[in-house]
Amino acid sequence: MKLSASAESAVLHREAELAERYLRSRALLERARRSIPGGFHLSGRPLVDDDTTPLYFEGGRGAIIRDVDGHEYVDFLMAFGAHLLGYAREEVDRAAAEQARRGGLLSLNHSFHVQLVEALLPKLPGAEMGAFFKTGSEATTAALRIARAHTGRRMVVRAGYHGWHDWCLPLESFVPRGLDAQVLEFRANDPGTLERILAEHGKDVAAVILAPEMVLPFEPAVLHELLRLTHSHGALLVMDEVKTGLRIAPGSISERIGLVPDLITVSKALANGWPLAFVAGKRHVMQAAAGMHYSATYHGDTVAMAACLATLEVAEAEKTREHVELLGQRLIDGLNGLAQELDVPARAYGEPLSAMPFFRFTYPEPAQNALVTRLFYREVLARGFLLHPRHLWFICGAHTQQQIEQTLGGCRSALVASLQLLRS
Ligand SMILES: Cc1ncc(COP(=O)(O)O)c(C=O)c1O
Numbered sequence: 001m002k003l004s005a006s007a008e009s010a011v012l013h014r015e016a017e018l019a020e021r022y023l024r025s026r027a028l029l030e031r032a033r034r035s036i037p038g039g040f041h042l043s044g045r046p047l048v049d050d051d052t053t054p055l056y057f058e059g060g061r062g063a064i065i066r067d068v069d070g071h072e073y074v075d076f077l078m079a080f081g082a083h084l085l086g087y088a089r090e091e092v093d094r095a096a097a098e099q100a101r102r103g104g105l106l107s108l109n110h111s112f113h114v115q116l117v118e119a120l121l122p123k124l125p126g127a128e129m130g131a132f133f134k135t136g137s138e139a140t141t142a143a144l145r146i147a148r149a150h151t152g153r154r155m156v157v158r159a160g161y162h163g164w165h166d167w168c169l170p171l172e173s174f175v176p177r178g179l180d181a182q183v184l185e186f187r188a189n190d191p192g193t194l195e196r197i198l199a200e201h202g203k204d205v206a207a208v209i210l211a212p213e214m215v216l217p218f219e220p221a222v223l224h225e226l227l228r229l230t231h232s233h234g235a236l237l238v239m240d241e242v243k244t245g246l247r248i249a250p251g252s253i254s255e256r257i258g259l260v261p262d263l264i265t266v267s268k269a270l271a272n273g274w275p276l277a278f279v280a281g282k283r284h285v286m287q288a289a290a291g292m293h294y295s296a297t298y299h300g301d302t303v304a305m306a307a308c309l310a311t312l313e314v315a316e317a318e319k320t321r322e323h324v325e326l327l328g329q330r331l332i333d334g335l336n337g338l339a340q341e342l343d344v345p346a347r348a349y350g351e352p353l354s355a356m357p358f359f360r361f362t363y364p365e366p367a368q369n370a371l372v373t374r375l376f377y378r379e380v381l382a383r384g385f386l387l388h389p390r391h392l393w394f395i396c397g398a399h400t401q402q403q404i405e406q407t408l409g410g411c412r413s414a415l416v417a418s419l420q421l422l423r424s
Contacts, residue, residue, distance in 0.1 A: 025054050060086075086397055116132070117131075129281065130279060134304075135275060139266070153203075163242075166179060207235055224259060245268075247321065251321075274304035328357045385410045
């Protein structure tokens, strides 16, 4: 997209102004480049670019996060969805701190290991047995290992982001050779793509793993068809609800649409920022995990378990799962209204449900789309709203109706300013 000379100079001028806002962030990045490959961990990479958006943060409370330059933001990333209730939720962190004082990680088992499994199983469809892990990547990896042990088959078919482990990146040159023949990919929206893979490899496929947010627009019939196809070839369906599990009422997408998966993985909404993940499933499937090696030193950590028990209690008492959908829908409606009012090609939607909203420009020309996206998100951040340009957003229990209205106001002002820059 060709900008006029005056628009180009207006954009450069604004970039220079914004760069002044984030001086401490940039200084930390310069230091980090000397000791961290690339200067940041991958999930901490720049929202737009290094200079014109904040990169380092120092604290959060409720729905507000504060950067190292002293700016506050209404945060809609929530540490990639890890804070269902909002940052530093008193009851959760108190329970975690008390548990830490009791030793936290003990030599063998703790009653929490039993208590928490018992608390979680009834909340997940078909779940009769479960096991704890620390991250979503571990949970999905373990679920597939269990599926392989149960079926005696080796291949898996996947749709969605399931983590960073080798099997999740089978085409990369840095993973062991041959994974690409063991891990195949289908398009979640198109059951025909799964059908074709299963027609060819069905008897070797242990599991189909699906992150349900990949079915966009959300269409329960598609998910049921994927389950039917999977079972018709004797494979197991793993619903990867690491993002969605226990974030929405009545507990998961599977539950919501009456789908009973063979295995389910959950993590992000469990323990309000404390690391925990869970694999659960049908008894006869999970039994394959008995005696299997998937244990790790920190799997027995009870601090995150205490945090999880407290999170479950607060989320239940405050109807957080209903709240996040309600406010998410208001944000989506407001953003769509804004795009219409300003006559901008853009669309807000739940990815896939309103608790996880997203907003995308839809200019037909990719370069123009990329430019407006960049300008808009920079301006949104400069106005105190942390909205991610590439990753779906998360509403938390601490977001208020008033903050949603403020965010819509900020988005309006950011959009008007971005369009003005382009027209200058
Ligand atoms: C659906 C899904 N599965 C698995 C993962 C991996 O979880 P983690 O980043 O905790 O390893 C993610 C992370 O975003 C996810 O969204």
